[in-house]
Amino acid sequence: MRCHTPGVMLSRRWAGFLVLVGVWTWVIWPRFGKAIWDDPRSWHGDTGSPTSFLWIHALLIGASLTIGTVVGVLGIKGFRAAARDRD
Template sequence: MRMSGRTSLFLLAFGVWSWIIWVSFARNLWESDRAWAPDGSPTAYFVVHAVLTVVSFVLGTIIGVIGWRGWRARNQTKE
């Protein structure tokens, strides 16, 4: 399958953007008062959002890698 340079750059930018956003979210989640019970254990709020964060990291990475591979393949065919 071939993809355009624009599509490759979009996917790559999406992957990078996803990491920037979710790292910030994870930091804020960790520091949130709602994330931890008084005894120090994680709350359901923390667990649900931690799973969401991990899934988003994985999907952002996969999408970014697809974009990177598409960009590299596009540049290799020009030579």
């Protein structure tokens, strides 16, 4: 499905910025997830089951990765559209 929003322009510089934000998200959040996984507050000591600390952070990390992916994809699409307009 193709849609067009009249009057919306995204420069190559801004599109590149959005791509970098997407990449940055995928560099930072998995490392943070590893740190949360290794944190003793993430697990009940006696049963080894996950705590709400782990679940909340997993939800935040998942949401951030989703948003970062969407922003990166929009940046790629904007970059390609800007390149087509230059030709």
